[in-house]
Amino acid sequence: MAITVKKTKHKILDMLLNHSDTHLSGQKICDVLGCSRTAVWKHIKELESEGFKIEAIQKRGYRLLSTPKELSEARILVGLKTKELGQHLIYFDSIGSTQKEAQHLAEDGAPHGTLVITSHQTTGRGRLGRIWSMPKGKGIAMSLILRPELSINRIPQLTLIAAVAVVKAITDVTGIQTDIKWPNDILVKGKKMVGILTEMQTEGTNVKAVIIGMGMNINADKNDFPEEIRSIATSLKTLTGKSHDMSLIVQTILFYFEDLYMRYLDEGFSVIKWMWESHAVSIGKRINARLFNGKVLTGLAKGIDEEGALLLEDDQGSIHKIYSADIEIK
Incomplete structure (x- = not known):
């Protein structure tokens, strides 16, 4: 589990994202964030382990090549x-x-x-x-x-x-x-x-x-x-x-x-x-609404009211307000 606030690692990533078309020197990152070059290197390695592809070129610095599709x-x-x-x-x-x-x-x-x-x-x-x-x-x-x-x-x-x-x-x-x-x-x-x-x-x-x-x-x-x-x-x-x-x-x-x-x-x-x-996919369509008590209401889905309840018009023309149900579109 990670409980997260703005960490140095995130600030480094932010800098890389904002300078993705160029290299950022380790010293530049150190000067902005007030940390050591060793700390920068460790955070870069941690980002790489999370799926970020980062190019590192001696005397030029770091450049972000791609971000992971996985959740990060x-x-x-x-x-x-x-x-x-x-x-x-x-x-x-x-x-x-x-x-x-x-x-x-x-x-x-x-x-x-x-x-x-x-x-x-x-x-x-x-x-x-x-x-x-x-x-x-x-x-x-x-x-x-x-x-x-x-x-x-x-x-x-x-x-x-x-x-x-x-x-x-x-x-x-x-x-x-x-x-x-x-x-x-x-x-x-x-x-x-x-x-x-x-x-x-x-x-x-x-x-x-x-x-x-x-x-x-x-x-x-x-x-x-x-x-x-x-x-x-x-x-x-x-x-x-x-x-x-x-x-x-x-x-x-x-x-x-x-x-x-x-x-x-x-x-x-x-x-x-x-x-x-x-x-809404069901508006204007006939539906079955299965209530918690097992009762099934059938009719036309008319929309929702100001509380968010589903409005169903049955075959007799009566309007039912439905607050919780399983819906089947016919």
Whole structure:
């Protein structure tokens, strides 16, 4: 586990990224950061061990040639364009569940914006306790701790904000257009690529913390998925035939989430609602909604209301507000 603030290693990487077209001498780095050349060399070697390709030429210095596609704690932090989200980063090479770890950290007072992240989650879960399968090193599991001053009934809206942020980020980084399936799935061509799980900690009627978990299939090959889910799951690599920069995807999601979250706090849910509905795959289609009590409602998905509840019009013309259900598009 690595609990991260701005380290010397990250400052060196920042300098290399900003001077990628030229060499930086070890002495120049030392002068700027106030460290020894031996320390610089050690940090360069550590970055190389994390997958950064760095050219070192005697009397000229260091030049960054390429960054890893794999998830990198240093790469996430360097260039992260948020004020709070992800600035306190807790990175694991491997963990059972980022969501469980974030729950514990939130109970212990972790600050707003704390991010728990890994590319190898062994006991991940989604809604209703379902297992989330993620091949080692080829996906992203992350849990974001928020400290919102919101009423309990507004917390489900945060799931929808997260979904819009993910859709925008994936399009920005890859050009791929994705769909949202209410309430928490991101689909491409009908197959699931991202799942979102929102949980909260309360004290009476007060919300103490919200933990938004995201599981994302990024660089998995088709055969990496268990056979029983290959027909319903996909990844960016499966779709495009190439690997993608997972750290950049995380940076971009956090950037969009923070922007949308602040707009939501300032302007209300209406600014998010139309964006969510513009990507919703079920709007205008007939669906089955299986409720927790086993009852199944069938009808036309009309949209979402100002609380984020799904509006379903049944065959008798009655409108049902659905706050939690499994949705099947007919």
